[in-house]
Amino acid sequence: MELTHRQEQIIEIVKESGPITGENIAERLNLTRATLRPDLAILTMAGFLDARPRVGYFYTGKTGSELISEQVKKLKVRDQHSVPVVVNDQVSVYDAITTMFLEDVGTLFVVNQKALLVGVLSRKDLLRASMGNQELSDVPVHIIMTRIPKIKICYKDDLLVDAATKLIENQIDALPVVVDREDGQEVVGRLTKTNITKAFVDLVREE
Amino acid sequence: MELTHRQEQIIEIVKESGPITGENIAERLNLTRATLRPDLAILTMAGFLDARPRVGYFYTGKTGSELISEQVKKLKVRDQHSVPVVVNDQVSVYDAITTMFLEDVGTLFVVNQKALLVGVLSRKDLLRASMGNQELSDVPVHIIMTRIPKIKICYKDDLLVDAATKLIENQIDALPVVVDREDGQEVVGRLTKTNITKAFVDLVREE
Numbered sequence: 001m002e003l004t005h006r007q008e009q010i011i012e013i014v015k016e017s018g019p020i021t022g023e024n025i026a027e028r029l030n031l032t033r034a035t036l037r038p039d040l041a042i043l044t045m046a047g048f049l050d051a052r053p054r055v056g057y058f059y060t061g062k063t064g065s066e067l068i069s070e071q072v073k074k075l076k077v078r079d080q081h082s083v084p085v086v087v088n089d090q091v092s093v094y095d096a097i098t099t100m101f102l103e104d105v106g107t108l109f110v111v112n113q114k115a116l117l118v119g120v121l122s123r124k125d126l127l128r129a130s131m132g133n134q135e136l137s138d139v140p141v142h143i144i145m146t147r148i149p150k151i152k153i154c155y156k157d158d159l160l161v162d163a164a165t166k167l168i169e170n171q172i173d174a175l176p177v178v179v180d181r182e183d184g185q186e187v188v189g190r191l192t193k194t195n196i197t198k199a200f201v202d203l204v205r206e207e
Numbered sequence: 208m209e210l211t212h213r214q215e216q217i218i219e220i221v222k223e224s225g226p227i228t229g230e231n232i233a234e235r236l237n238l239t240r241a242t243l244r245p246d247l248a249i250l251t252m253a254g255f256l257d258a259r260p261r262v263g264y265f266y267t268g269k270t271g272s273e274l275i276s277e278q279v280k281k282l283k284v285r286d287q288h289s290v291p292v293v294v295n296d297q298v299s300v301y302d303a304i305t306t307m308f309l310e311d312v313g314t315l316f317v318v319n320q321k322a323l324l325v326g327v328l329s330r331k332d333l334l335r336a337s338m339g340n341q342e343l344s345d346v347p348v349h350i351i352m353t354r355i356p357k358i359k360i361c362y363k364d365d366l367l368v369d370a371a372t373k374l375i376e377n378q379i380d381a382l383p384v385v386v387d388r389e390d391g392q393e394v395v396g397r398l399t400k401t402n403i404t405k406a407f408v409d410l411v412r413e414e
Contacts (some may be wrong), residue, residue, distance in 0.1 A: 002252075002254070004252075037245075038244070038245060038248045041245040041248065041249065042245075042248055042249050042252050042253075045211075045245070045249050046249065046253065047209070069410060069411040069412075071275055072407070072410050072411050073411060097334065097338060100334075101331075101335070104378075106330075106331075106380075123313075123330040123331065123334055124308075124313075124330065126334060127304065127307075127330055127333060127334045127337060128308070130334065130337040130338060131304060131337060131343075160407075161407065161408055161410075161411045164404050164407050164408045165408050167401075167404055168401065168404055168405055168408060171311075173313075192400075193399075193400035193401060193403070193404045194374075194375065194400060196400070196403065196404040196407050197371050197374055197375055197400045197403040197404065197407075198375055199407060200279070200367075200368065200371050200403050200404075200406060200407045201368055201371050201372050201375060203275055203276060203279050203368075203410075204276040204279050204280060204368045205276075
């Protein structure tokens with residue numbers, strides 16, 4: 001939404017002097033209150049200003065990008081996540097690499113015999129292991145994986161933007177989407193930077 | 208921007224019957240024109256409706272998400288890209304893997320003696336090579352890299368959302384940001400899914 005010059009002026013006045021009555025805003029701009037009424041109505045309904053009876057207008061602190069951010073904040077992890085690819089903690093690094101290529105994913109989640117999350121394997125972890133001198137089919141993945149409690153996780157009901165922030169701040173490619181169980185966490189999804197990139201594209205494509 | 212029920216009704220009427228005068232819209236809703244005036248002003252200024260003198264209101268075809276998409280379409284590759292990490296096409300796969308770990312990136316760009324782009328190396332390419340039986344310090348990267356013209360590229364002035372679409376559609380992690388030279392392309396940046404994820408987070412954080 002593009003604001004007119006006058007609407008920008010009104011926001012500035014209310015930012016500086018709010019709460020302020022419509023009459024006082026009009027005075028400052030050398031206009032009548034009637035002239036300002038549509039502008040005040042627009043700014044209020046669009047969420048930039050708020051009005052309280054007998055108090056006047058005050059600035060909500062919302063800018064155009066905040067109104068966008070409200071829209072983005074409606075997106076949940078459940079709207080975007082992918083199917084998880086899991087391996088058992090006893091499989092070899094060699095088999096994990098094979099699984100990664102077969103499934104064409106960048107991150108594997110490692111589970112124990114109870115199917116509960118115990119670790120994460122990134123391409124970087126596997127590449128590092130493959131550079132070592134060990135025989136890859138002799139090394140079980142639990143030796144090289146990143147393990148609980150160092151793993152970052154998310155839930156289906158988390159905001160997508162919060163999960164995206166976790167990916168950025170922890171410099172990781174994927175989060176397991178989990179469900180809490182009595183004795184641990186079950187993996188039900190995989191949230192990656194690819195999912196976030198798709199969500200970004202969808203903001204434009206949903207036209 | 209959240210629309211009221213009445214504003215949604217107005218949009219529906221204009222969609223169906225536009226161009227239509229304010230008076231006719233008021234009639235349909237059993238309201239006076241004066242009552243509708245603020246709503247029509249808001250819908251017009253927010254870009255949902257447009258008004259032409261003596262013709263009436265018509266629907267611009269813009270929905271809430273289109274207005275967001277206009278905002279997203281202002282973002283360019285130049286606003287988000289990272290510094291590129293390049294290796295010469297004669298270096299060994301072993302050295303490339305070392306560079307990838309030292310620089311902590313997921314993609315390396317390969318250049319020739321003229322510093323022009325000739326290839327791309329992903330973690331997946333390097334992991335695949337490391338699984339082979341070759342001595343990694345004996346294999347030059349140009350043997351295993353993805354090479355021109357198979358490489359997808361972008362420019363600083365490209366829309367961020369177009370670059371994001373290329374990443375998704377080609378299932379790749381990064382695009383080289385290039386400048387055209389007489390005999391090829393110079394690499395001036397690196398655009399990754401991490402950059403797009405940051406842009407997504409910034410949509411909310413720019414408050």
